[in-house]
Amino acid sequence: MSAVESIWRGRRGGVTIGAFALIFLAAVESLAVTTVMPIVSRDLHGEELYAVAFAGTLATGVIGMVAAGAWCDRAGPRGALYAATGLFLAGLVIAGAATTMPVLLVGRLVQGLGAGAQTVALYVVVARFYPPAVHGRVFAAFAAAWVVPSMVGPFLAGAVTEYLHWRWTFLGVAVLVAAAFVLVVLLLRDVDLGGGEHEGAGRGIGRRLLFAVMVAVGAVAIGFAVDAPEAWRWPLAVLVVLVIAVSIRPLLPVGALRAVRGLPSVVLMRGVVSGSFFAAEAYIPYLLIARFDVPPTVAGLALTLAAIAWSTASWLQGRFGDIWGSTRIAASSLVLLGIGMAAELLVALGVLPPAAAMIGWGFAGGGMGLLYPRLTVLTLADSTPTDQGFNSSALSISDSTGSAVAIAVAGIAFGSALIAGSGFPIVFLIAGGLVLLAVIPGLRLDPRHPHRG
Structure with missing residues (x-):
């Protein structure tokens, strides 16, 4: 060189x-x-x-x-x-x-x-x-x-x-x-x-910035809803999620929240799977430390295994992604994420030992490693020079907002658990539900000409 x-x-x-x-x-x-x-x-x-x-x-x-x-x-x-x-x-x-x-x-x-x-x-x-x-x-x-x-x-x-x-x-x-x-x-x-x-x-930055502020304030407000009176927690959370949904629409391609085929579904799927993965990951060290008295050094290994699997799967996707195709990659990714969520849930329920949480999270990391770069590739493939910035920004905004909202909702569920010890299982059930929800946009990733909202 x-x-x-x-x-x-x-x-x-x-x-x-x-x-x-x-x-x-x-x-x-x-x-x-x-x-x-x-x-x-x-x-x-x-x-x-x-x-x-x-x-x-x-x-x-x-x-x-x-x-x-x-x-x-x-x-x-x-x-x-x-x-x-x-x-x-x-x-x-x-x-x-x-x-x-x-x-x-x-x-x-x-x-x-x-x-x-x-x-x-x-x-x-x-x-x-x-x-x-x-x-x-x-x-x-x-x-x-x-x-x-x-x-x-x-x-x-x-x-x-x-x-x-x-x-x-x-x-x-x-x-x-x-x-x-x-x-x-x-x-x-x-x-x-x-x-x-x-x-x-x-x-138009003033308008977009205003909507971005509304999204951010809403995501933080959901987290504070856990301190509201019990009867108001979930109604307040639902109201804030609706405000976020309205506010984020101008920041995403038209039809993203309706999983319209093509770029809108690509952007939506990024937010849903990010929410699933990061809401669960935020509680894995917490589970291992609080429930099983695992030292922080060892608890962090679960994240390390997931990261190694993520980087390995990303490399494989880069080499063979075009051969496998987007639909097959999306399906494989969701299966791996599902395995990871199931492992965390079973550990939280006491069915499996703590080591299973670390191994299971490696599967989830592999699923994200396959899917993340593929969604970026699809975004760029369905963009023109005039909207590459908007579409790339939309992908990142969906990613961050989906993660923030899912983590905040999981926090409410964790803090509102009625049965002692049920908080962790509820968190992983929510994360698993988001994996299932991601199937909808996952079946609609075929590129089509995008439009800006």
Whole structure:
């Protein structure tokens, strides 16, 4: 490979390393929090906000995605990247220094804003800093930035919590993010990253941002519904879900919520399976630690196995996906997810030992690894140059919103369990129900010309 083509040499190499590090550290943080949150919520006496600590970050990420996309279109990615990383850092520091669960939640909300915006800004930096011939290599590097954290992040987070303190899973990452950010700033300071080259760039952003805020507020409100009087919890949750459904429609392709064939079903399926997987995953370390007294270091292995299976299945899909076809991949993925949910449910019921939760979650990770990249491929295949940004954004928004809502609803169910010990089984039943629901859009993935809502 020539120096011109390399993404790892000279200034370009420095930017690649810095951007890779920012994504790597965001991945480490995401997986670490899933592992240590049972300990954090116990220490801060905030078990009732356990689900909101996950759902809130995903929800505010939607606002960050919409805002950063418009900022990049109008003024270039530099300012958006700086603001996004600053917010992410501020959120880490607030969470790491928190002495109460509400303060930690504030940190998580700020962190979500930064994380959502940072991803979008980095993608635009790639588009404007690197020549098109190497874009594929850069995005492959970004994908790899998730693989290593997924293998070692949960274990390291458990070790840090056991031998140091859970606060270092936030503050330690903050120090490393600051170092990576300084590297990127120094290398990009005199590089022309462009501005708003298209007339009307960012037009309609006020309306889209308003809807994004409504979606985020709704997702967080569901989590707080667990503190409402028992008679009002579920009516309030249903009302908020309806508000989210109305608010998210302009951010998705027309017909997405009705599973219209083609791109709308692709986008809908992404949200449903994400909700299923991440709602269950948020409670797996909690189940192992609270029910079986498994150390955090060992509990994190369930996430590690799922991550290894995810990356392996993604590689297989990349090589053989076109041969297998989308329908077969979707069906296989849902079967693997179903196996994973069934294993977690049986462990929660005491039918299977804790080790089965770890093994079963590996199956679920494999299902996600097959399906996630395939849905992205279908989205790009059903997009034109004029709507690639909108459709890519819609896919990410569906992903984050589906996860946030499902985690929040699972939190209400967990906190409302009438029979002692039934909370965990109810969570995994909800996640399994979403897998079954995903069959509907899964049968309607055939590409058709999309329309914007």
